[in-house]
Amino acid sequence: MPTAPQDTDQDPDRVALFDTTLRDGEQSPGISLNVAEKLEIAHQLARLGVDVIEAGFPATSPGDFEAVQAIAREVEGPIVAGLARTYTADIDFAADAVRDAERPRIHTFISTSDIHITHQLRISRDDVKGQARAAVAHARSLVDDVEFSPMDATRADLEFTAEVVQIAIDEGATTVNIPDTVGYTMPHEFDAYLRRLYELAPGLREVTLSVHCHDDLGLAVANSFAGVLAGARQVECAVNGIGERAGNAALEEIIMLLHTRGDAVGLDTGAVTTEISRTSRLVSRLTGYPVQPNKAIVGRNAFAHESGIHQDGVLKERSTYEIMDATTVGLEANQIVLGKHSGRHALRQALEELGYPVDGAVLQQAFKRFKEIADKKKQVTAMDLEALVTDELREDVPAYALEWFDVEASSRRPPHATVSITTPAGRSVEGSFTGDGPVDAIFRAINAATGVEARLREFRVDAVTGGQDALGEVSVVLELDGRTSAGQAVATDILEAAARAHVRALSLAVRRAQTAVPEPDVVATP
Ligand code: KIV
Ligand code: ZN
Numbered sequence: 001m002p003t004a005p006q007d008t009d010q011d012p013d014r015v016a017l018f019d020t021t022l023r024d025g026e027q028s029p030g031i032s033l034n035v036a037e038k039l040e041i042a043h044q045l046a047r048l049g050v051d052v053i054e055a056g057f058p059a060t061s062p063g064d065f066e067a068v069q070a071i072a073r074e075v076e077g078p079i080v081a082g083l084a085r086t087y088t089a090d091i092d093f094a095a096d097a098v099r100d101a102e103r104p105r106i107h108t109f110i111s112t113s114d115i116h117i118t119h120q121l122r123i124s125r126d127d128v129k130g131q132a133r134a135a136v137a138h139a140r141s142l143v144d145d146v147e148f149s150p151m152d153a154t155r156a157d158l159e160f161t162a163e164v165v166q167i168a169i170d171e172g173a174t175t176v177n178i179p180d181t182v183g184y185t186m187p188h189e190f191d192a193y194l195r196r197l198y199e200l201a202p203g204l205r206e207v208t209l210s211v212h213c214h215d216d217l218g219l220a221v222a223n224s225f226a227g228v229l230a231g232a233r234q235v236e237c238a239v240n241g242i243g244e245r246a247g248n249a250a251l252e253e254i255i256m257l258l259h260t261r262g263d264a265v266g267l268d269t270g271a272v273t274t275e276i277s278r279t280s281r282l283v284s285r286l287t288g289y290p291v292q293p294n295k296a297i298v299g300r301n302a303f304a305h306e307s308g309i310h311q312d313g314v315l316k317e318r319s320t321y322e323i324m325d326a327t328t329v330g331l332e333a334n335q336i337v338l339g340k341h342s343g344r345h346a347l348r349q350a351l352e353e354l355g356y357p358v359d360g361a362v363l364q365q366a367f368k369r370f371k372e373i374a375d376k377k378k379q380v381t382a383m384d385l386e387a388l389v390t391d392e393l394r395e396d397v398p399a400y401a402l403e404w405f406d407v408e409a410s411s412r413r414p415p416h417a418t419v420s421i422t423t424p425a426g427r428s429v430e431g432s433f434t435g436d437g438p439v440d441a442i443f444r445a446i447n448a449a450t451g452v453e454a455r456l457r458e459f460r461v462d463a464v465t466g467g468q469d470a471l472g473e474v475s476v477v478l479e480l481d482g483r484t485s486a487g488q489a490v491a492t493d494i495l496e497a498a499a500r501a502h503v504r505a506l507s508l509a510v511r512r513a514q515t516a517v518p519e520p521d522v523v524a525t526p
Contacts, residue, residue, distance in 0.1 A: 015258060015269050016051040016234040017251065018177075018210060021283060022067070023054040023083055024248050025238035030477055030484035031287045032508055038067040039074060040390075044282050045239075046077040047355060048275040050251070052234070054107060057083040058097035059090040065097050072101035079145065081105035086135035095142035106139040107177070109149035112164050113156035125160060133167050140172035147175040149212065154178070154185040158193060162200030169203035175210050175234060176201075180223055183216025183246060187226035194230035210234035213249050215241060220249035225257060228267065239283040240291050240298060252276045252297040252329070260324055274330040278355075278386065285390045288486025288505070290460055290475050297329055338370070338380045347385075354382060356389045366392050376492045377469045384471055387464045387490045399424055399507035400450055405499050409438040417441035421449045421503065424510075442499050446506065454478040454485075454506050461494055474501040478509050485509035 022038050025031070033041070038055070045053050055071040056064040072080045080101035082094035086108055098104035110132050111117060117128060132148065139146040148168035150161045165176050178194065185193070190211075198204050211227030211234075213220040224235045241250030255271040262268040280298035284291050293300045303326040305311045313320030337350045344367045351358050351366070358366060369388050374380050401422045409415040418432040419442060431449025435441030439459065447453055458477035463470035472494035476487045487505030491497040 012233070013267050014233065015228055015254075015267050016208070016210075017049075017254065017269050017271060018052040018054060018081075018212075018234050018236040019045050019050040019078075019238065019251055020054040020212075020236050020248060021045070021238040021242065021251070022071075023056050024212075024236075024244060025242040025283075025287070026056070027244050028242045028247070028287070028289065030486040031242070031289065032485065032512055033067075033286060035063070035067045035070050037286045039070055041239075041283060041286060042071040042075045044275070044279050044355070046075050047272065048279050049270050049272045050078050051270065052079040052081055052105065054081045054083060054236075056097075059084060059087075059093040065093060068094075068097035069100070072098045072104060076102060079103040079105050081107045081147065084108045084135075084139070086110045086131040088134075088138055091135060091139050091142070095139070098143070103145065104143050105145040105147060105175075106143050107147040107149065108135045108139055109151050109177075109179075110135070110164075111152045111156070111181075112150035112161040113152035115155060116152050129164055129167055132164050133171055136168045136171035136173050144174070146173050147177055147210065148173040149177040149179050151179055152181040154180040154190065154193060155182065158196055159200060162197055165197065166201040166203050169201065169207055173207060175208040176204060177210035177212050177234070177236060178227070178232075179212040179236075180214055180220075181212075183214035183220060185213075185223055186217075186219065187222045190223045191226045191230045194227060194232065198231065208234050210236060212236035214244065215246040215248065218246075220247070221253045221257065224249040224254060228258075229265065240280055240289065240295070242283070242287060242289055250296070252280060256297050256324060256329065259328070273328050277330040281383075281386065282390060285387070285473075285488050288475050288477065288488045290462065297324075303331060337382050337385060338374065340374045340378055342370075342374070342380075350382075350385060351389055354386060354389075356386075358389060358392075362389075362392055373471065373492055377471070381465055383465050387471055387473065391490050399511070400503050402446075402496075402499050402503045403428060405442055405445070405495070407438050407442060407495060409441075415441045417445040419445040419449055419499065421446060423450070424507075438495060439498050442495060443502050446499065446502050450506060450510075452480065452506055452510060454480045454509050456502075457484060459498070461498075464490060472497045474498045476501040476505045478502070478505040480506075480509035481513050483509065483512055485512060 042053050055068040058065040058068045068082045080098050082098045084090035084094035094106045136148050150164050153161050209232045211224050211232045213223040235254050237251040237254050238248040239251050241247040255269050258268050291298050305314050310321045347370050366389050403420040405419040407417040414434050415438045416434045420430045429449045431445045433441050433444035433448055435444050457479050460475045462473045464473050471490045473490045474497040478485050485505045485508040487501045489497045489500035
C-alpha cells in the first residue's frame, strides 16, 4: 500500500497527472508543432483534466518560448510548467514564458549519474550540487512552484542523488521528480530505489514525489505504477506514449489503470476519462504519429473482439472479456451529427459542442470542406468533423499549399501525375512525374514543382471511421537534409489526402531546414 508522504495541499489518494506531450513528446523525431497546434493540444489537455502541462523548453528556441507563453496566457486550469537546465539564463527564459499562467511552474534538471556527469556535463559531483542549489534557489526567487529532476537518476549513485535531492528541497523545490531517463530500471528496483530515497532524503516527505519513466524496455507504465505504490503522487506521461526514443509512459494507460484498478490501491487521477479518445486522436493528427491498432486504451482494436469465442462471450455478458467500457474513454464519438443539408449554423454549433469554437475564415473553410464531404458521405459523424476541423486548424502560413492535382493511372502503363502548388511567396508552380504508382507519381510531381528533393520514409493510410464512404487519413514522413518531418491530412479521396499530407510534411521540412539552430554543446536536450 502507498506510504503517501506528501505535500500537505494534495489529497493523498489523488495522483496528479503531469503531461509532457508538448515537451518530451515533441522531442520525438519528426514532430514539430507550431504555436497554434500546441495551443490546441493544451486546451484539450485542460479538458481532459491533467494537473500540469509541461508546455515546452523555452530556452531552446524562440518558437518554444512563444508557445509556452501562449499556453500560459490562454489555457485555464492546469499548472503550466516550462523546462530549464540549471543555467540562470534557462531559468529566466522559463520564468518569463510561464509568468502569465494562473499557476506557473519552473521545472529544472541536472544529471546525477556519473555516466552523464563525466561524459556529457564534464564537471564534478560538487559542481552538480552547486548548480542544483543555485538553480532551485534562483527559480524559487521567481516563482513559488519549482520542480527539480536529477536526470538519469536510476543509473546514478543513490546516495549522491539523495544528497542532491535534499539540497533541492532545502532550496525550496516543491516537487522532486525521479526520471528513469533511459528506460533502464525494473518495477521492483524502482520501488526499492524510491523507498531508500525517502530514507536518505527525509525532506522528500514534505514535497510531492514525481516519477518520469521512459519506455525503452516497455516498462514505462509499470515503472510509473511502481513509483506510485512507493509514494509518488505525480506521474509524468505523454499522450499516446510519445517522447524521446521509445517514448514516455502513456497518459491514457496511467489514467485507465488507476480508473479501472485504482480501488485495489485506493488511488485515482482527476482525469475526465471520456476525453481520452479525442485527445489521442488530436495528438496523433497534429504530430503525424499514428497510434498502433493494438495500443492499449486508444488503439483501434483496444475494445474490439475478433475471435468467435470472445464475441460469443461478450454478446452473452460483456464482463466475460471486457474490463473497461469503450464509452468510458469517449469512444461513442461516432454518432451522426450532421447531414448533407445541414447549414453553416448547424456546423458551427456542432463544432462548438465538440469543443471547437470556430468562426470567421476557419468556419468558412471548414464549411466548404464539410459540404464537399457531406456530398460524398451523406452522413457526417463527430469523428469526421473532428478530423476535418483539426485539418483546417493546421494550415500554417507561409507554407506550400496544394492547388490541384491530376493523375492518370492504369494497369497498362506507369501512372503520370501533374500538380499545382502555391509557394510560400504566393506563386503557382506546376510539376509532373511518371511514377511507380499513383501516390509515388503525385509525391514526385510535388517535389518537382517545389524543387525540394524530400525522400519518403513512411506512408500510411487509415480510415477515420468505418464504412465504405469513410474519410481517408494519410500520414507521411519525409526526410530532408537528415531530418524527418511528418504530415497528415484527411479527405474522402485518399489520393487527395496523400497529396495534402505530403505538401504539409514538405512545408514543415523546409521550415525546419530554414530555422535549424545548432544543438547546444553543453547539454543535449533530455
Ligand atoms: O527523461 C528525462 O530525464 C527528462 C527530464 C528532463 C525529466 O525528460
Ligand atoms: Zn524524459
